[in-house]
Amino acid sequence: NAGVTQTPKFRVLKTGQSMTLLCAQDMNHEYMYWYRQDPGMGLRLIHYSVGEGTTAKGEVPDGYNVSRLKKQNFLLGLESAAPSQTSVYFCASSYGFLSPLENQPQHFGDGTRLSIL
Amino acid sequence: ILNVEQSPQSLHVQEGDSTNFTCSFPSSNFYALHWYRWETAKSPEALFVMTLNGDEKKKGRISATLNTKEGYSYLYIKGSQPEDSATYLCAFWNSGGSNYKLTFGKGTLLTVNP
Numbered sequence: 370n371a372g373v374t375q376t377p378k379f380r381v382l383k384t385g386q387s388m389t390l391l392c393a394q395d396m397n398h399e400y401m402y403w404y405r406q407d408p409g410m411g412l413r414l415i416h417y418s419v420g421e422g423t424t425a426k427g428e429v430p431d432g433y434n435v436s437r438l439k440k441q442n443f444l445l446g447l448e449s450a451a452p453s454q455t456s457v458y459f460c461a462s463s464y465g466f467l468s469p470l471e472n473q474p475q476h477f478g479d480g481t482r483l484s485i486l
Numbered sequence: 487i488l489n490v491e492q493s494p495q496s497l498h499v500q501e502g503d504s505t506n507f508t509c510s511f512p513s514s515n516f517y518a519l520h521w522y523r524w525e526t527a528k529s530p531e532a533l534f535v536m537t538l539n540g541d542e543k544k545k546g547r548i549s550a551t552l553n554t555k556e557g558y559s560y561l562y563i564k565g566s567q568p569e570d571s572a573t574y575l576c577a578f579w580n581s582g583g584s585n586y587k588l589t590f591g592k593g594t595l596l597t598v599n600p
Contacts, residue, residue, distance in 0.1 A: 400586065411575070411592035412530075419586050427587070459529060466517075466579075466586060474520055474532030475577075475588060 371395055375460050375478035382450045382485050390445040390481050392460030399465035401443035402427075402475070403435060405456040412459065418443055419465060450485045457482050488512055490578045492591035499566050500599050506562045507594040509576030513557035517581040520588060521550055521561055524573040533561075533574075566598040 376391045392401065403415040404427075414427030416435040424435045432454060434446045443462075447454060461475040491510040499505050511519065518537045522530040534543040539554040547564045563570055573595045577588035 402587065409592070412590045414587060417587055425586070472518055472535050472537055474522070474535050475530075477529035477531075479529050 373460055373462055373476050373478040375458075375481050377481060378479065379482045380484070382447075382483065384450060384452060384485060386450050387446070387448050388450065389447075390458055390460075390483075392443045392445070392462075392478060393441055394443075394460075394462040394476070395441060396462060396476065397440070398462035398476070399440075400463045401437065402461045402463075403433070403443065403445045404459045404461065405429065406459060406480075407456050415445065415458075452485045455483060455485045488578060488580060488589040490576060490589050490591040492574075492576055492594050494594060495592070496595040496597070498597045498599060501566060501568060503566050503598075504562065504564045505566055505596065506560050507574060507596075509559045509561070509591055511557050511559075511576075511578040511589075512580065513555060515580040516554045516557075516578075518579040519552055519554075519559050520577040520579065521559070522575040522577065524575055524593065526572070530575060561594075563596070566596070568598045568600050571596055571598045 373394045402417040404412040413429050415433050418424045418437040421440040436444045458481045460478040463475040493508050520535050521533040524530040534550050536552040541552040543550050549562045552559045573593040575593045577590045579588050
C-alpha cells in the first residue's frame, strides 16, 4: 500500500518549458488536491478534484492546469513555466464530504521540488 | 475567504519544556478541524481530526482541545523533545459552500533545543 505517490521528486526547468507532475493514490479516495509550499506562505491550494472527471480552482490556479481522467490519478500541468512557479508541490488525497469515512485526514505525497530558471 | 490563524508563528523551547499553540477559525459552519505535523523536507502527517465541541484528543505527549463555539483549538506538547521540532499546521473544514477542501493556517514552527 503506497499511499500517495508523486512523480518526479525533483525537476529543473527553463522558463517557457512545459511539464506535468503526476500524483497517484491507491486508497480509493474521492478527493485529490495540489498545493504549493513557499517560504512564509504555508500550503496554498492550486486546484482540486472531487471525483473522476471533475476539477476546480483553488487559491492560486493561474499558470496551472489539471486533469483527473482516472480516480487514482491527478495531473498538474505547467504549460509555460515561469520563475514564480519555483516551489515545492504537494499532492494530497482524502475521502469525500459526507462519505462514511469523511472524518479521516488528508494523506500527502512526499512532494516535488521544482526549480524554474 | 475563510481565515485560519495560527499563533505564534514560531517558538523556541528547551528540551523538557511543555508548550502550546493556538489555531483560530470561523465559528460558523464548522465541520472539522485537523492538526498536522510537518517536519522539514518531509510531507505533512496527520495528528488529529476533531469534530465535536469540547473534543480532546491525545497521542503520546501531544494533545489537542477544540472549542467550536468560539472558534479555536489548542495543541499541547508535554515535555518537548528535539524530535518534536517541526511545523504544526491546523486546517479547517467547513460545512458551507467550500466544503470540498481544507483551509490551512500558515503553521507554528517549533524548535526544541537540547
